[in-house]
Amino acid sequence: MKHLSKQDKQIYQAVKNELRRQQNGLVMIPSENFTSLAVLEAMASVLNNKYAEGYPGKRYYSGNQHVDEVETLAINRAKKLFRTEYANVQPHSGTSANLAVYFALLKPGDKILSLNLTHGGHLSHGSKASLVSQFYKIAHYNVDPITNLLDYDLLRQTALNEKPRLIISGFSSYPRKINFKFINDVAKEVSAYHLADISHIAGLIIAGEHPNAISQADVITTTTHKTLRGPRGAVIMAKKELAPQIDKAVFPGIQGGPLEHIIAAKAVCFAQAITYKFIRDQKQTIKNAQALAQTFINNGLTLITGGTDTHLILIDLRPLKISGKEAADILASCNIYANFNVIPFDEQPANNPSGLRIGTPALTTQGMKESEMKIIGQAICDLLKNPNNTDFKIKAKGLVAELVSKFPIYNKLKY
Numbered sequence: 308m309k310h311l312s313k314q315d316k317q318i319y320q321a322v323k324n325e326l327r328r329q330q331n332g333l334v335m336i337p338s339e340n341f342t343s344l345a346v347l348e349a350m351a352s353v354l355n356n357k358y359a360e361g362y363p364g365k366r367y368y369s370g371n372q373h374v375d376e377v378e379t380l381a382i383n384r385a386k387k388l389f390r391t392e393y394a395n396v397q398p399h400s401g402t403s404a405n406l407a408v409y410f411a412l413l414k415p416g417d418k419i420l421s422l423n424l425t426h427g428g429h430l431s432h433g434s435k436a437s438l439v440s441q442f443y444k445i446a447h448y449n450v451d452p453i454t455n456l457l458d459y460d461l462l463r464q465t466a467l468n469e470k471p472r473l474i475i476s477g478f479s480s481y482p483r484k485i486n487f488k489f490i491n492d493v494a495k496e497v498s499a500y501h502l503a504d505i506s507h508i509a510g511l512i513i514a515g516e517h518p519n520a521i522s523q524a525d526v527i528t529t530t531t532h533k534t535l536r537g538p539r540g541a542v543i544m545a546k547k548e549l550a551p552q553i554d555k556a557v558f559p560g561i562q563g564g565p566l567e568h569i570i571a572a573k574a575v576c577f578a579q580a581i582t583y584k585f586i587r588d589q590k591q592t593i594k595n596a597q598a599l600a601q602t603f604i605n606n607g608l609t610l611i612t613g614g615t616d617t618h619l620i621l622i623d624l625r626p627l628k629i630s631g632k633e634a635a636d637i638l639a640s641c642n643i644y645a646n647f648n649v650i651p652f653d654e655q656p657a658n659n660p661s662g663l664r665i666g667t668p669a670l671t672t673q674g675m676k677e678s679e680m681k682i683i684g685q686a687i688c689d690l691l692k693n694p695n696n697t698d699f700k701i702k703a704k705g706l707v708a709e710l711v712s713k714f715p716i717y718n719k720l721k722y
């Protein structure tokens with residue numbers, strides 16, 4: 308960063324501080340990960356300078372021959388990776404990808420059926436706080452109040468009653484496998500489209516560790532920066548028939564010029580995600596989450612659904628009598644990063660909810676395995692159960708320091 312460090316010391320210092328924070332802490336927010344250096348380099352490239360409204364071969368600007376090559380590579384790699392007929396790699400984020408799908412498939416006033424936000428759904432799936440709920444009617448399905456598992460029968464019954472035009476599956480804080488086939492069958496039964504938003508679990512699906520949504524949905528969206536380990540952004544995939552309307556909805560529907568530097572980084576990430584190492588790491592991500600969950604259970608913590616099949620765990624903090632925000636703050640004070648999260652039927656507000664969401668993608672990228680998860684899990688339990696105990700804090704900080712020196716990340720970045 309020799310230019311940045313000379314020309315803008317304030318921004319340089321903030322970036323450097325952030326690198327140190329990532330290097331010196333345990334990143335356990337399940338939607339975060341470490342990209343490869345190749346992905347970072349593609350993002351910081353001159354592709355940023357190019358306007359390329361349109362699609363490969365059909366741009367509204369001249370000089371796009373190299374950008375076309377980049378975007379075509381990204382599209383072809385996405386299609387190969389996910390075994391799908393069509394991919395649009397331009398969405399700037401998961402939210403934009405979902406918006407584009409709604410624009411492509413729905414008319415204003417059509418009904419969307421999705422999982423309640425507090426039960427694990429995502430804001431962009433039609434929560435009241437999102438503009439989506441102003442353009443479309445929204446109905447929700449829920450998890451079972453006892454088991455906190457998806458209530459598939461209720462989902463079907465709600466679909467039959469509500470007659471939605473679109474059913475959304477794929478969630479933000481649901482730790483269990485999703486039966487995409489069941490949801491797809493319900494969608495067909497009520498003549499609705501099925502959108503599977505696999506943002507959280509894309510990497511697990513590629514590794515064959517989670518039921519595949521590809522043949523069980525009309526449209527798939529995924530972010531590229533979570534388990535996929537790519538740049539911040541998203542992709543939409545679908546059957547060929549839907550391609551023209553989805554392309555039109557992305558550009559010019561909701562976006563202008565595509566971020567070709569990010570698209571290049573997506574292409575790099577797709578190439579990396581097809582490798583044996585990536586697949587092995589995804590399997591390890593789940594093993595790590597399960598080892599962590601078991602440590603929590605052994606210490607008497609309450610986990611939503613009793614455990615995990617995926618990369619994430621949702622802890623119900625009510626028995627410990629601390630809030631999600633307090634828990635996240637205690638952990639952060641020891642350089643362990645998790646995020647506060649609502650739990651099903653939460654009576655507390657989203658800015659200070661009753662849950663803590665914690666996951667293993669980033670630690671697994673660093674090379675940690677089950678034995679480290681057990682030690683980290685124990686330290687987290689000690690902190691959550693004894694929030695005012697200074698000895699546990701000192702011990703946890705020491706443990707973090709030891710682990711980050713044993714499993715360094717980005718040590719080739721010379722900031």
Ligand SMILES: Cc1ncc(COP(=O)(O)O)c(C=O)c1O
Binds near residue numbers: 401402
């Ligand atoms: C299931 C799901 N969909 C969409 C998104 C939105 O992604 P973005 O933050 O890139 O808009 C998220 C983000 O956490 C998510 O969990």
